[in-house]
Amino acid sequence: MKTPRFLLPAATAGILALTLSACGGGGGGGTTGGGGSDADQNLDARGPITFVQGKDNNNVIRPLIDKWNAAHKDEQVTFKEQTDQADQQHDDLVQHFQAKQSDYDVTDVDVVWTAEFAAKGWLQPLKDKMAVDTGAMLPATVNSATYKGTLYAAPRTSDGGILFYRKDLVPNAPKTWDEMMGMCSVAKANNIGCYAGQFSKYEGLTVNASEAINSAGGSVLDKDGKPSLNTPEAKAGLGNLATAYSNGNIPKEAITYKEEDSRQAFQSGKLLFLRNWPYVYSLMSTEGSSAVKDKFGMAALPGKDGPGASSLGGHNTAISVYSKHKATALDFVKFLTSAESEKFYATQGSLAPVLGSLYTDQDLVAKLPYLPVLKTSIEKAVPRPVTPFYPAVTKAIQDNAYSAIKGEKSVETALSDMQKSIESAGAGS
Amino acid sequence: MTTATADASALRAQQDKGRKAAQNREKWAQGRTYISAVVILFWCLAPAYWMVVTAFREVGFTYDTSILPTHVTLDNFKTAFDTSFGNRFGQALLNSVFIGGVVTIVSLLIGVFAAYALARLNFRGKFLVLGFILGASMFPGVALITPLFQLFTNIGWMGTYQALIIPNISFVLPLTVYTMTSFFREMPWELEESARVDGCTQGQAFRKVIMPLAAPAIFTTAILAFISSWNEFLIASQLSSDATQPVTVAIANFAGAQPNQIPYTAIMAAGTIVTIPLVILVLVFQRKIVAGLTAGAVK
Amino acid sequence: MATELGPTPVKAPASGGTPVHHAPKGVGEDNRIASQGRWAAWLLAPTIVALAVVIVYPIISAIVMSFQKDAGLDPATGLFTAGGPAGIQNYVNWLAQQCSAPSGGTVACPPGTLGGQFWSATATTFFFTVVTVAFETVLGFWMAMIMARTFRGRSLVRAAVLVPWAIPTAVTAKLWFFIFAFEGIANKLFNTTILWTGSEWPAKWAVVIADVWKTTPFMALLILAGLQMIPAEVYEAAKVDGTTAWQRFRLITLPLVKPALMVAILFRTLDALRMFDLPYILTGGANNTTTLSILVINQIRQGFNSAAALSTITFIIIFLVAFIFVRFLGANVVEQSGASGKGKK
Numbered sequence A: 001m002k003t004p005r006f007l008l009p010a011a012t013a014g015i016l017a018l019t020l021s022a023c024g025g026g027g028g029g030g031t032t033g034g035g036g037s038d039a040d041q042n043l044d045a046r047g048p049i050t051f052v053q054g055k056d057n058n059n060v061i062r063p064l065i066d067k068w069n070a071a072h073k074d075e076q077v078t079f080k081e082q083t084d085q086a087d088q089q090h091d092d093l094v095q096h097f098q099a100k101q102s103d104y105d106v107t108d109v110d111v112v113w114t115a116e117f118a119a120k121g122w123l124q125p126l127k128d129k130m131a132v133d134t135g136a137m138l139p140a141t142v143n144s145a146t147y148k149g150t151l152y153a154a155p156r157t158s159d160g161g162i163l164f165y166r167k168d169l170v171p172n173a174p175k176t177w178d179e180m181m182g183m184c185s186v187a188k189a190n191n192i193g194c195y196a197g198q199f200s201k202y203e204g205l206t207v208n209a210s211e212a213i214n215s216a217g218g219s220v221l222d223k224d225g226k227p228s229l230n231t232p233e234a235k236a237g238l239g240n241l242a243t244a245y246s247n248g249n250i251p252k253e254a255i256t257y258k259e260e261d262s263r264q265a266f267q268s269g270k271l272l273f274l275r276n277w278p279y280v281y282s283l284m285s286t287e288g289s290s291a292v293k294d295k296f297g298m299a300a301l302p303g304k305d306g307p308g309a310s311s312l313g314g315h316n317t318a319i320s321v322y323s324k325h326k327a328t329a330l331d332f333v334k335f336l337t338s339a340e341s342e343k344f345y346a347t348q349g350s351l352a353p354v355l356g357s358l359y360t361d362q363d364l365v366a367k368l369p370y371l372p373v374l375k376t377s378i379e380k381a382v383p384r385p386v387t388p389f390y391p392a393v394t395k396a397i398q399d400n401a402y403s404a405i406k407g408e409k410s411v412e413t414a415l416s417d418m419q420k421s422i423e424s425a426g427a428g429s
Numbered sequence B: 001m002t003t004a005t006a007d008a009s010a011l012r013a014q015q016d017k018g019r020k021a022a023q024n025r026e027k028w029a030q031g032r033t034y035i036s037a038v039v040i041l042f043w044c045l046a047p048a049y050w051m052v053v054t055a056f057r058e059v060g061f062t063y064d065t066s067i068l069p070t071h072v073t074l075d076n077f078k079t080a081f082d083t084s085f086g087n088r089f090g091q092a093l094l095n096s097v098f099i100g101g102v103v104t105i106v107s108l109l110i111g112v113f114a115a116y117a118l119a120r121l122n123f124r125g126k127f128l129v130l131g132f133i134l135g136a137s138m139f140p141g142v143a144l145i146t147p148l149f150q151l152f153t154n155i156g157w158m159g160t161y162q163a164l165i166i167p168n169i170s171f172v173l174p175l176t177v178y179t180m181t182s183f184f185r186e187m188p189w190e191l192e193e194s195a196r197v198d199g200c201t202q203g204q205a206f207r208k209v210i211m212p213l214a215a216p217a218i219f220t221t222a223i224l225a226f227i228s229s230w231n232e233f234l235i236a237s238q239l240s241s242d243a244t245q246p247v248t249v250a251i252a253n254f255a256g257a258q259p260n261q262i263p264y265t266a267i268m269a270a271g272t273i274v275t276i277p278l279v280i281l282v283l284v285f286q287r288k289i290v291a292g293l294t295a296g297a298v299k
Numbered sequence C: 001m002a003t004e005l006g007p008t009p010v011k012a013p014a015s016g017g018t019p020v021h022h023a024p025k026g027v028g029e030d031n032r033i034a035s036q037g038r039w040a041a042w043l044l045a046p047t048i049v050a051l052a053v054v055i056v057y058p059i060i061s062a063i064v065m066s067f068q069k070d071a072g073l074d075p076a077t078g079l080f081t082a083g084g085p086a087g088i089q090n091y092v093n094w095l096a097q098q099c100s101a102p103s104g105g106t107v108a109c110p111p112g113t114l115g116g117q118f119w120s121a122t123a124t125t126f127f128f129t130v131v132t133v134a135f136e137t138v139l140g141f142w143m144a145m146i147m148a149r150t151f152r153g154r155s156l157v158r159a160a161v162l163v164p165w166a167i168p169t170a171v172t173a174k175l176w177f178f179i180f181a182f183e184g185i186a187n188k189l190f191n192t193t194i195l196w197t198g199s200e201w202p203a204k205w206a207v208v209i210a211d212v213w214k215t216t217p218f219m220a221l222l223i224l225a226g227l228q229m230i231p232a233e234v235y236e237a238a239k240v241d242g243t244t245a246w247q248r249f250r251l252i253t254l255p256l257v258k259p260a261l262m263v264a265i266l267f268r269t270l271d272a273l274r275m276f277d278l279p280y281i282l283t284g285g286a287n288n289t290t291t292l293s294i295l296v297i298n299q300i301r302q303g304f305n306s307a308a309a310l311s312t313i314t315f316i317i318i319f320l321v322a323f324i325f326v327r328f329l330g331a332n333v334v335e336q337s338g339a340s341g342k343g344k345k
Helices: A002-024 A061-071 A086-098 A114-119 A139-144 A177-182 A184-189 A203-215 A232-246 A252-256 A259-267 A280-286 A326-336 A339-349 A356-360 A362-367 A371-379 A390-406 A411-426 B002-055 B075-081 B089-120 B126-137 B141-154 B161-186 B190-197 B202-230 B234-239 B247-252 B264-284 B286-298 C012-016 C018-022 C029-066 C089-095 C115-148 C154-160 C162-166 C169-179 C185-189 C200-227 C232-240 C245-273 C277-282 C292-300 C304-328 C333-344
Strands: A049-053 A077-081 A106-110 A154-160 A162-166 A193-196 A271-276 A296-299 A311-319 C098-100 C106-108
Touching (some): A061 A326, A086 A106, A086 B141, A114 A311, A139 A154, A154 A326, A154 A371, A162 A280, A184 A271, A203 A232, A259 A280, A311 A326, A339 A362, B002 C154, B002 C169, B075 B264, B089 B202, B089 B264, B141 C292, B141 C304, B161 B234, B190 B202, B234 B247, B247 B264, B264 B286, B264 C169, C089 C098, C115 C200, C115 C245, C115 C292, C277 C292, C292 C304
Parallel strands (some): A193 A271
Antiparallel strands (some): A162 A271
């Protein structure tokens, strides 16, 4: 009589625990690659598909989808809008791909995730029957979507850094880093800081540090995806930032700057030169507290002997290997990256196009005056490292570049630590 | 005679002096108390004040450092609820209320029985159970998040409400049980018995005597449970999506009109909105909440 | 899942009281305890089951995961392959700060890897814990002594200290981030040009200040509750005996408040050891403000299994600290609550 009473609660617990572990049973490794068979299937199939991307900020993608749907009665596209947060977008995609769900046919992929998803076997290689023409696209944007020699996504929008300068103080923008450093005397005479980018320890520092390295002729990863930081060029690049910080050409507070802090500093008249994304253009020319409204100009980032090499931002569009209607998906990808659509991104959403010809388009330049400058930046741009271990690689760059700029360790040590950390990430843990 | 009077007056003078000194000391002590009180008030309220002042400042003057409100505007509150930049603060408020509500109700429903047993019944292994529940309340959230992250990814629960509610229960439930146990110990259970002597049935005694007595305790526990769920960030930051994210995550990730822009004034407005209900709740139920917070520790 | 647990025991309390009061007179104590035990089992079951589901299951699954390798790249295809069993390698990697080497095997983790941060994160976590808890105890004690006095406006002060406590930590972190901005109010007010989030010590102190601001009230209220348990006569008697204020504090206040104080310190310590929100939002973990919790979160997207090993280590560290507190410092929370329960009987 006693026993059953005692046992019942325990039994309930047991059953619940069993049910739950059954739910989780599918777990295990979960990230096996392969996918070879999935990539060969449904290549000719047509039918309704779903397009997935983050928050559609400026209402850019909806009108395009409406246009497509009006013309393709049997191949309707449904729009699935994700969050605005990069991490959440990433996790949502991982969850759907991991479950091999076919409901995410065409997805928007941040440039820094493309390699990871490709290596997991989730993206349809865009070759042979599935090839897209990338001839007119800026080469750097195509590289950002290429992993191990195969194109896994179509570049759709781009972004690059440009140099903002006070044209009331320096009439002509500097072409090279040394030239810019030479102009710092003007800043000193006016009692303001000379140059700043984004040197806080976060993704922006990866961008700035790789830009410095690339602009000096170096690169973070070589063609095979191996780190190549023990070079004189890389040393010169990172050294430029470290030297400028130690001699005060980069103000001390810049070590805490993210995009907005640096804009704030430039906008309140405390900086001569600023490296930032094109978005700050409209804010600095319109915002009430801006002290530099008509006083700033834009130029390509300064390099070693001429324009430097920007880091590349932006988004690619990929097809899921699990899609059931890949022929439709491919057509839709081509539609999204057509000249007409690209122009629409620029006019409607101020997003930089990937087609070189659009940067000199009269209408566009009238609306976005920074386009010609941005083109120089992006033409020479280098994608951020294309690697499946992007989180580890960006951390290696940030941590070590940060120490080097602050002078906590020498540039050589920082680069060799960076090299070793990236090697270790690539070795798998 | 004269000497005696002189002595007496001298004594009185001395006594007066002593009393005066005592009074002075008293005054001085009182003064120090007030100074300390002002320092405490300043320390506790000044940062909160800064949040509110900034919330009412025009966005173009975000870094204005005048202490008094300047460039006053209500725009930031509008911006906080504006969804056109991808923020869903309104939705996040509802999510927080929903998640907090479910977690609180579930924790109370389950926890009230455990608390009753722990406070009223004698049984073997009581210390063990208490220890287990206390241990659970001190459990680090990161130890849950890794397995849950993988589990929820595999079963497609990432970004769902249940993915946020279940881990929240893990720390709200122990808190609930612990607080209610302390409250229940303090309740005059003899009344239940006397009500029965007076002819109430068991059910009536429970309903008419015990319930009204227990209600404030349960209510206070509910407030504490709700607040701790409302303030949760770690789990929500990793497992929520924009449709289900609570206010803490929404505020941490608040986006501006342009990428990379951090709209501090709107964030402070959002922070003010999130905080004010809690502050009101806390001020209204001040005594009860203090009792609830301290229940476990000193009794 | 947990909601389904509700219905079973809903009727329990109505009949739940029965055995207590209807225990047949003259039957032995043992029997009474047994029958109460049966009810207790029923009443406790939902809680125990719920906690088993939300805590015990994840712990076990974390431990299982921690003995698995994370997926690695197949060098030929560039595709990921599943990791397989790892033994205790994940734990060794963290504790010895070893990372995979390109040539196979492991090497000491170079700076710039998560693996190379384990001991510094541990040190940071303990630094935050010791410093914040010390400040909170001293400040909290002082606040409590003030609030224990009678003066006009006392209830105002008592209400005000609850304000920082009521503000969500995420909001607190954003608020202090804004206060500590280079052009923010803190620098302006004190006429300094400190880069609060720009180098190690200012960043650490920024976290400490924000945490002390937020949690001192909690400490103060717990201590205040302890102070109010001391009868006023004790002080009066001591005064008559001619003791100084310091002697009264040392010989009466401190010993009598000690039990409450120890529990408060224990709670705060365990809470500080898992600190996450504040440094995560305030400094992003830069400049050596990465706590163990932040390290786990950063590792999750670089490899579940390795993260599981790290979270298990964190759990063990916190468990050990709690054990030391209870065992050697006399902060016996369970015994205290248990004892008063016994007393009530």
